[in-house]
Amino acid sequence: MSDQTIIRFENVTKQYDNDPAVLNDVSFEIERGKFYTLLGPSGCGKTTILRLIAGFISPSKGDIYFNNKKVNEVPANKRQVNTVFQDYALFPHLNVFENVAFGLRIKKLKSEIINQKVIEALKFVNLEGYEKREIKEMSGGQRQRVAIARAIVNEPELILLDEPLSALDLKLRTEMQYELRELQRNLGITFIFVTHDQEEALAMSDEIFVLNNGKIEQSGTPNDIYDEPINRFVADFIGESNIVEGVMVEDYVVRFTSKTFACVDAGLNQNETVEIVIRPEDLEITSPDVGKLKVKVDSQLFRGVHYEISCYDEDGNEWLVHSTKKAIVGSEIGLYFEPEDIHVMRLGETEEEFDKRLEAYEEGSYES
């Protein structure tokens, strides 16, 4: 644990009554000053983690530490945490100023201090001058900002955001993603953001935790998770992927689609069955005799920046290609890729084993 750690989960399980656990033996650390995202499909346990951190619920098993102190039973109002909810939970009968001032009034701060803090918080979210507006007169994006101002005005050590952008249309959502990211950098407060939108997670986060079925499948920077997905679930969930079965021939050599290819992976067993991931944007269209794979073009969609081309190889595997080049439906083409574009995944590997293998690979020793 580093002294930058603000939250630590140690083997936390959460179970309601006799139902199966909604969080299952989860451990992780959150460091000060970073932007974290909990990413995963509906029902995987994202909100449960936020509620445990906020203190709205307590773990069935395991421990939660805040600044290295166990807080399992510490109530929400005694934690230095503020939550921004999906529906913002603003008070409709109070104006913008009073919504933001609410927590400070409860703390019974002097009115000139409240005034100063509220104005400063509103300035941070670009809502200076909106103090007297009623909530119902504010747009979705502006309400969002009021909710954020209400969280930051308390100067918490941690802000939890539960799908705060999901009610906004695409354009505003993209703008708010940018604003939130900037705000977090400027404030230096740790943000934990929940979303089921992988593009949003990749764009905003310093670190992403990918969750599935009450477990963390993989954690890391957006690049780590995109470039080196640990398993099929993560590869599928983060961006589009081509995934086929393969066999490890030896270190740096893998076989799939009845052909042998150079790769950059090592530390697996000889003849071990593996899964191969190649991202659609890493496949380059060539003539059939130059390509490493020979495929037939099945369909093609223009996506504005690139063509999304679906092809099939002789073994019947589908290959999705993102290319600025157009292909002819029904024609035979070649697909070219570099050894580093092949990502080899070991079946059933845990994150710990994966990290160890990657570390050994980077250091140049591959005892498995």
Ligand SMILES: Nc1ncnc2c1ncn2[C@@H]1O[C@H](COP(=O)(O)OP(=O)(O)OP(=O)(O)O)[C@@H](O)[C@H]1O
């Ligand atoms: N109070 C409760 N009693 C029983 N089960 C609950 C309770 N709260 C949540 N659950 C269950 O726990 C699981 C995880 O819920 P959670 O809200 O953490 O998921 P989520 O990943 O945030 O999903 P979403 O993206 O849909 O909000 C779900 O199956 C949910 O039904």
